[in-house]
Amino acid sequence: VLVPVKRVVDYNVKVRVKADGSGVDIANVKMSMNPFDEIACEEAIRLKEAGKATEVVAVSLGESRCQETLRTALAMGADRAILVETGVELQPLAVAKLLQAIVAKEEPGLVLMGKQAIDDDSNQTPQMLAALLGWPQATFISKLELGDGRATVSREVDEGLERLEIGLPAVVSVDLRLNEPRYASLPNIMKAKKKPLDMLTPEELGVDPAPRLHYLRFEEPPKRQAGAKVASVAELVGRIKTEAGVPP
Ligand code: AMP
Secondary structure, three states, X not given: OEEEOOEEEOOOOOOOEOOOOOOEOOOOOOEEEOHHHHHXXXXXXXXXXXXXXXXXEEEEEEOOOHHHHHHHHHHHOOOEEEEEEOXXXXXXXXXXXXXXXXXXXXXXXXXXEEOOOOOOOOOOHHHHHHHHHOOOEEEEEEEEEEOOOEEEEEEEEOOEEEEEEEEOOEEXXXXXXXXXXXXXXXXXXXXXXXXXEEEEOOOOOOOOOOOOOOOOOOOOOOXXXXXXXXXXXXXXXXXXXXXXXXXX
């Protein structure tokens, strides 16, 4: 099982836009594994523990510091890790192409990944990767069962739960309710330091990771006005008419 894990600003951090509007300020900000990727990692490890997978390989793409994220995956229980190191800002298509090249090398039976990265919120990489590979895909899953050459997944849709069967190998992206990721224990954090971590570059994988989209400007959203409590529905309706200017 191949698990792509992204290093992102921790979900507890309130991000700020840089004063010159050129991006988000991540200097001295706590970084963590993308929460959806933690869930994917946990699920892959559970598959291995249940004897349904033989090896869990975590892969991260980005700066050298992504090694920390990979060590977290190894401490959780992944067997080995791959870093594709680049200083280039990676957008979903570049990530999908790099992962496609890793898949060609590693030949996993399953790619299990987060449904979205909480920094760019793109929700594009798994779908692009499946398309590039020509593999079946199941997105936003909340349950996964592996059978012989097939997987059965449940996914939350507007009308309720959808159950799908897909052939393997496949790309599967996970949603929040799939599981609760474990914390890495201290002994496992120590053990993770000795697990193999391979380094590659986009050039070695034959991929040009240059961004295709250019951001023009970043802005803070407008400040929200304070709310007010009303005593009754009648008052609420009255204020909606008079103050919010909603036509009758
Ligand atoms: P996105 O399409 O950017 O919302 O990301 C969806 C998923 O793709 C994430 O949850 C990760 O599993 C994977 N991914 C995106 N960027 C990276 C990256 N730089 N390194 C590793 N995995 C990534």
